[in-house]
Amino acid sequence: MANMQDIARIAGVSLGTVSHVVNNSARVREPMRKRVLDAVQAAGYQPSQLARGLRRDKTNMIGMIIPDITNPFFPAVVRGAEDVAFSNGYRLILCNTDNDHDKELIHLNELRTYLPAGLIVIPSNFSDLTAQAESYRRAGAGVVCIDRLPTNWSGDSVTADNEAGAYNATRYLIQLGHRKLATITGPLHLTNAQERLAGFKRAMRETRLDVAPEYAQETSFDKRGGHAKALILLRLIPRPTAIFAGNDMIALGALLAIREAGLRCPEDISLIGFDDLDLAEFTNPSLSSVSQSGYELGTTAARLLLERREGDKSPAKHLTLQTSLKLRHSVAPPKQAAEDHPATKMRSKAKTNRLAPKA
Amino acid sequence: MANMQDIARIAGVSLGTVSHVVNNSARVREPMRKRVLDAVQAAGYQPSQLARGLRRDKTNMIGMIIPDITNPFFPAVVRGAEDVAFSNGYRLILCNTDNDHDKELIHLNELRTYLPAGLIVIPSNFSDLTAQAESYRRAGAGVVCIDRLPTNWSGDSVTADNEAGAYNATRYLIQLGHRKLATITGPLHLTNAQERLAGFKRAMRETRLDVAPEYAQETSFDKRGGHAKALILLRLIPRPTAIFAGNDMIALGALLAIREAGLRCPEDISLIGFDDLDLAEFTNPSLSSVSQSGYELGTTAARLLLERREGDKSPAKHLTLQTSLKLRHSVAPPKQAAEDHPATKMRSKAKTNRLAPKA
DNA sequence: TTGTAGGCGTTATCAG
DNA sequence: CTGATAACGCCTACAA
Numbered sequence: 009m010a011n012m013q014d015i016a017r018i019a020g021v022s023l024g025t026v027s028h029v030v031n032n033s034a035r036v037r038e039p040m041r042k043r044v045l046d047a048v049q050a051a052g053y054q055p056s057q058l059a060r061g062l063r064r065d066k067t068n069m070i071g072m073i074i075p076d077i078t079n080p081f082f083p084a085v086v087r088g089a090e091d092v093a094f095s096n097g098y099r100l101i102l103c104n105t106d107n108d109h110d111k112e113l114i115h116l117n118e119l120r121t122y123l124p125a126g127l128i129v130i131p132s133n134f135s136d137l138t139a140q141a142e143s144y145r146r147a148g149a150g151v152v153c154i155d156r157l158p159t160n161w162s163g164d165s166v167t168a169d170n171e172a173g174a175y176n177a178t179r180y181l182i183q184l185g186h187r188k189l190a191t192i193t194g195p196l197h198l199t200n201a202q203e204r205l206a207g208f209k210r211a212m213r214e215t216r217l218d219v220a221p222e223y224a225q226e227t228s229f230d231k232r233g234g235h236a237k238a239l240i241l242l243r244l245i246p247r248p249t250a251i252f253a254g255n256d257m258i259a260l261g262a263l264l265a266i267r268e269a270g271l272r273c274p275e276d277i278s279l280i281g282f283d284d285l286d287l288a289e290f291t292n293p294s295l296s297s298v299s300q301s302g303y304e305l306g307t308t309a310a311r312l313l314l315e316r317r318e319g320d321k322s323p324a325k326h327l328t329l330q331t332s333l334k335l336r337h338s339v340a341p342p343k344q345a346a347e348d349h350p351a352t353k354m355r356s357k358a359k360t361n362r363l364a365p366k367a
Numbered sequence: 368m369a370n371m372q373d374i375a376r377i378a379g380v381s382l383g384t385v386s387h388v389v390n391n392s393a394r395v396r397e398p399m400r401k402r403v404l405d406a407v408q409a410a411g412y413q414p415s416q417l418a419r420g421l422r423r424d425k426t427n428m429i430g431m432i433i434p435d436i437t438n439p440f441f442p443a444v445v446r447g448a449e450d451v452a453f454s455n456g457y458r459l460i461l462c463n464t465d466n467d468h469d470k471e472l473i474h475l476n477e478l479r480t481y482l483p484a485g486l487i488v489i490p491s492n493f494s495d496l497t498a499q500a501e502s503y504r505r506a507g508a509g510v511v512c513i514d515r516l517p518t519n520w521s522g523d524s525v526t527a528d529n530e531a532g533a534y535n536a537t538r539y540l541i542q543l544g545h546r547k548l549a550t551i552t553g554p555l556h557l558t559n560a561q562e563r564l565a566g567f568k569r570a571m572r573e574t575r576l577d578v579a580p581e582y583a584q585e586t587s588f589d590k591r592g593g594h595a596k597a598l599i600l601l602r603l604i605p606r607p608t609a610i611f612a613g614n615d616m617i618a619l620g621a622l623l624a625i626r627e628a629g630l631r632c633p634e635d636i637s638l639i640g641f642d643d644l645d646l647a648e649f650t651n652p653s654l655s656s657v658s659q660s661g662y663e664l665g666t667t668a669a670r671l672l673l674e675r676r677e678g679d680k681s682p683a684k685h686l687t688l689q690t691s692l693k694l695r696h697s698v699a700p701p702k703q704a705a706e707d708h709p710a711t712k713m714r715s716k717a718k719t720n721r722l723a724p725k726a
Numbered sequence: 727t728t729g730t731a732g733g734c735g736t737t738a739t740c741a742g
Numbered sequence: 743c744t745g746a747t748a749a750c751g752c753c754t755a756c757a758a
Binding site: 370372386389414418419420423 | 734735737738
């Protein structure tokens with residue numbers, strides 16, 4: 009690997025001049041400049057990011073800490089972040105935590121020694137990252153939390169409007185005529201799960217429907233959890249006629265449970281998920297879901313980081329991305345209600361309804 | 368950020384001693400050792416990976432270059448690689464190429480300046496990476512290609528046994544009684560697409576079935592491509608009774624096309640994909656597929672890299688991972704054949720058939 | 727406009 | 743066994 013010294017030798021100039029040309033840090037006379045550029049070309053020279061980072065006290069890396077890239081919602085987030093990072097000359101260093109706080113700390117601590125330009129993190133849980141973040145900020149690196157927030161988080165953040173999304177979904181079900189609604193929430197120590205539950209409850213409260221505790225089941229954000237809790241819900245009397253699931257994986261598990269219980273979706277029970285994963289389109293029946301753009305989450309976070317890097321010193325920003333209700337075939341009016349109010353016209357509050365569900 | 372000098376001061380020893388303690392590079396007397404360790408603890412000291420890399424001429428980073436993390440097959444691969452990397456003290460730096468050779472080159476060239484311990488790459492296309500790889504190898508960093516190989520690749524590699532997987536799937540369809548088979552292949556400049564086509568053809572040849580050119584359509588590895596080419600296949604006379612798709616995304620598109628054409632899967636036409644993505648389980652009907660483990664692909668590649676790093680100088684290794692045929696509901700005997708040979712007992716060559724397809 | 731030199735935090739070598 | 747000291751490759755005052 010050729011270094012600057014080599015280039016200087018080849019071009020017959022001093023090392024400093026090469027640096028100036030490479031970094032445009034001083035106007036170098038054209039002929040000399042060209043000699044340097046030619047030498048760079050000829051030698052295939054690339055400046056050492058390591059040395060540069062050490063010297064500048066900052067690298068072009070952005071740390072990205074997520075729970076698990078294997079979770080279908082996250083790849084889009086990562087891709088979004090990588091796209092804006094890459095086009096601005098930054099690279100992503102990816103860390104999976106498995107929601108394990110210790111692993112998160114390991115990454116948080118080590119990453120700092122790379123002097124990254126910033127950090128994008130989907131916090132593992134309720135862990136307080138304030139101290140860590142402060143230490144990054146002192147080093148001039150921004151930290152933005154996305155998707156969900158640690159407790160007491162006062163730094164930059166980007167999240168979906170979980171509350172409103174859940175509210176709209178629930179409200180839609182109510183407007184369809186459902187009265188016995190249940191929800192399966194994600195882990196309630198996660199802010200996004202909390203907010204989705206809050207949205208659900210608000211819609212219920214508004215219609216003076218109550219939510220008995222056993223109609224709101226908490227579980228992990230995965231299929232297995234959705235399956236188990238749905239089985240519980242299906243045994244309740246009266247049985248709920250609609251379920252709002254905390255995310256699509258939970259919904260998927262619920263769908264499985266419904267089928268196993270010998271019930272049909274949406275005839276016997278309606279189902280709405282959250283995230284609008286690609287696979288929502290392919291389930292049977294296709295899954296209605298509150299759509300949020302993981303990609304946009306990623307790009308927004310990366311942009312925020314880069315703005316900070318450019319010197320934006322304004323107070324912490326809390327960006328909220330809108331969601332939209334994507335209706336597919338997993339929702340229908342409840343059987344009784346359909347008979348009770350045969351021709352009630354209803355208007356959805358959904359922001360976008362590209363697909364109307366077939367009865 | 369405290370540095371070694373600070374620790375030395377705090378512990379009242381020389382900088383060199385701190386280094387020795389931190390790296391276990393010399394036996395330091397216990398009391399002194401403890402003083403150093405305490406200081407490290409107290410200051411929350413972490414060695415600068417940047418400085419260390421610069422000095423040692425090697426970092427603990429592993430570059431991972433893939434086409435697109437958003438493609439559902441890749442997250443598992445990345446996760447596999449990250450898991451073994453992490454547990455050995457290495458970190459992953461993730462780069463998406465979008466199959467764009469220029470982007471690939473940018474990453475390849477820049478990544479080198481981080482002095483990574485190695486590189487795992489899913490090549491963007493037929494691009495010849497020999498020169499690049501050579502330059503990494505000279506720098507003491509291994510390069511392993513996975514999933515598909517660049518032309519003339521003579522370095523380490525890990526791939527699925529694409530040929531055998533396709534062969535088994537095709538053979539299974541033939542044994543079910545299908546005679547008019549078609550295939551939709553991925554881009555034939557990719558070795559994995561080539562190999563899958565080769566497996567398909569071998570099975571056909573063995574049974575003396577011929578493959579007219581229009582029964583083997585080439586397209587990109589995505590839903591849209593599968594959709595378009597399936598529509599073409601469905602208009603052929605005679606219409607194929609079974610389609611082997613180059614991957615699950617293609618199969619998904621084909622499924623859509625079949626539905627649109629007013630046909631039923633598997634009654635009118637059987638379908639088998641490749642990859643066994645999570646979503647294969649949820650399609651309607653659920654998709655039979657040649658299963659390969661992306662996770663294992665990732666772990667195997669990372670391990671190979673680390674072995675090289677430990678000094679393994681043996682000749683290039685070409686590791687091949689076995690596939691297995693996962694049968695679900697998208698396959699059935701052809702209608703005519705079912706009548707022709709009503710009770711033919713058939714044995715599948717599939718390695719594992721956890722789920723028997725319901726008629 | 728160009729060149730020189732110091733130092734970023736480590737590690738490795740070599741004296742003591 | 744411990745401590746100085748010289749690189750690693752680059753950037754950036756500052757001097758010429």
